Amino acid sequence: MLLILLLVLNVEFIFLINCIKEIHQQDFSFRKIWNFKSFNLKNFLLFLVYGLFVAFFLSIFFRTPLLVNLKIPEFVMDYMSRSWWLLLILGIYFFASLFWAIRWLEQRGVLKIVGKIIAITVGVTILFDVIIYFLQKACAIFPGKYLKILAIFNLDLIQLFNEIAAIFLLAEVINLLVNTGQRLKNTKKEYFFVIICLLAFISLTTASNISYFNSNISGLVLISHRGVDQGNGVQNTISALNKTAKKRPDYVEIDVHETKDGNFVVMHDEDLRKLAGCSEKPHDLTLKQLTKITVSENGKKDKIASFDQYLLAAKKLHQKLLIEIKTTPKDSRLFLTRFNKKYSRVILENNYLVQSLDFHVVEQLYKINPRLKVFYIQPYNFAQPDTLPAGFAMEYSTLNARFIRVAHRHHQQVYVWTTNSKTVMKKMLYEHVDGIITDNLSQAKRVVKEYQRQYSYVKQLKNYLLIEPAQLDFLV
Secondary structure, X not given: XXXXXXXHHHHHHHHHHHHHHHXXXXXXXXXXXXXXXXXXXXXXXXXXXXXXXXXXHHHHHOOOOOHHHOOOOHHHHXXXXXXXXXXXXXXXXXXXXXXXXXXXXXXXXXXXXXXXHHHHHHHHHHHHHHHHHHHHHHHHHOOHHHHHHHHHHHHHHHHHHHHHHHHHHHHHHHHHHOOOOOOOOOOHHHHXXXXXXXXXXXXXXXXXXXXXXXXXXXXXXXXXXXXXXXXXXOOXXXXXXXXXXXXXXXXXXXXXXXXXOOOXXXXXXXXXXXXXXXXXXXXXXXXXXHOXXXXXXXXXXXXXXXXXXXXXXXXXXXXXXXXXXXXXXXXXXXXXXXXXXXXXXXXHHOOOEEEEOOHHHHHHHHHHOOOOOEEEEEOOOOOOXXXXXXXXXXXXXXXXXXXXXXXXXXXXXXXXXXXXXXXHHHHHHHOOOOEEEEOOHHHHHHHHHHHHHHOOHHHHHHHHHOOOHHHOHHHO
16 A cells, blocks of 8 residues: 555656646646656656655654654664664665765756755744744743634644745755746736635644644543553563552553464464564464463563463453454464454453454454454554544554544544653643553653643644654653
8 A cells, every 4th residue: 555655656746747847838738747758667766765755854844734644653663773784774775875866966956056945944944933832932921712722823823834835845846856947927816826725724724723732631541551561570461460450550451362272362472482482373382382381571470371361360450451362364264253252241341442453353343243342453644544443553653633533533542552752652642642552651640640730732832843752852
């Protein structure tokens, strides 16, 4: 799906360049606009590298609704950072590509001009955003009702200015690259069209920002990721559950695999390399064999727990569970049917939730038992929420307020994972998520209390302007 999207964007970019070329010609032709001879594998690869790089650059300095979504998910970056050879290859490729791009612009004689346009546009945009932020801060003397109206107005201004700046920068750079060197005179009709577009943009952003400046988090739930809190035990084990339950999370999130003999075991990974130092997989061993294995993590040791053992321990502790169903190609054909038959009653009686990264599981469980509340796990914010699941669990780095608003209109909840940074937690609270899945439950509780005690429209506005929240803890 991502490759298809990139192909469409490449075609759209070629169309845009053709339009700019033809607009400057006296013999304007619609037929020439649809000329895609430059579309080939080489140019597509160049677009893939430089197009995404430019989009990422724009998303840092121009906070527009589209550009803020163009991110590499944090879990991908985490995986890359643990593969030194991958980082080395990407680093060499990035700097070689950057050097080639600079040389290409220099040969065309536009490097200095492009540099000036970028520097001036970015500088003015940052200055404007900072001025508006301090204006909001200076107006804190007004009553709360008027302060909210001012905050909405100021955020409208920021979004509008950023949008215009991004469009200006893109148009100016493309205009230089196609070597038109001309300026067109705008007609009254064109000015009228621009005004209509601006009014439409402001009305849409205002409606969105009214929802954004909302401090209510009364229904928020805090969820312990894999049943641990700040490394207090081995993930998905009963001893860790006993310790974490004392901190009173709303839910404990666990992972369930099918075993070789058709039973269910509580563990996350598809093999035992990380926790037990062996290559066996859950579907290769029986439940009896798996529960004899000792796993270790965070300086602690414990035995692998069967799902039945974990359910019994959770019931004694009166602890609610968020159960993630893990799937592999080796799963039996009646995997979900047996899961529902054996566990649906206890899940419903105790108000447990179920989730899965496999949308097939979400669909099948809904058909088998519509009473189960099943969440769909999304690692990337790629499309609008589907109406089938009871809710969503999404990786935090690409989740945004628009996705959450659409889900809420469908009466669906949105949980975010895995939020371990104080800054990211605050950002997610400002985005109005319904649940936070974290390895640091104790810290999350402190952040929620601080948010409720110190909420202000100034901080809400600053949250919107933050670029990379996980790396800017000192700003909050």
